[in-house]
Amino acid sequence: MNGITLILYCVVVIGLFYFVGIAPQKKEQKKKEELMSKLAVGDYVVTTSGMYGQVIDITSDMVIVEFGGKNCRIPMLKAAIASVEKADAMHKGVSAEAKDAAADGTVDQKTK
Secondary structure, three states: OHHHHHHHHHHHHHHHHHHHHHHHHHHHHHHHHHHHHOOOOOOEEEEOOOOEEEEEEEOOOEEEEEOOOOOOEEEEEHHHEEEEEOHHHHOOOOOHHHHHHHHHOOOOOOOO
16 A cells, blocks of 8 residues: 555656646747747847847748847847737837837937
8 A cells, every 4th residue: 555655646746747847838838939930020029138129031040130220130049039029019009200210210319
């Protein structure tokens, strides 16, 4: 009877380890792969280092992201992208003047 209890405890611990550690990690990995498969030119991304930019080119495992002005284009691995926002969702409700100012880099700073 002592051997059966020990085996039961081992099965419970292994099952708990799976549901707490392995299953959520697999779910997160699947979500990340889906995100990368839907990545398109023009999408806005946030990198794992916190930099925010727009995707201008995509290859098999790399993307070229434009940060700030038009002269700052950096190639990086797709794995370095933390989140993606579609271009349409980013500018929903934003006026045409604000879009142009953001594209030109001439956004006015208002003081309070």
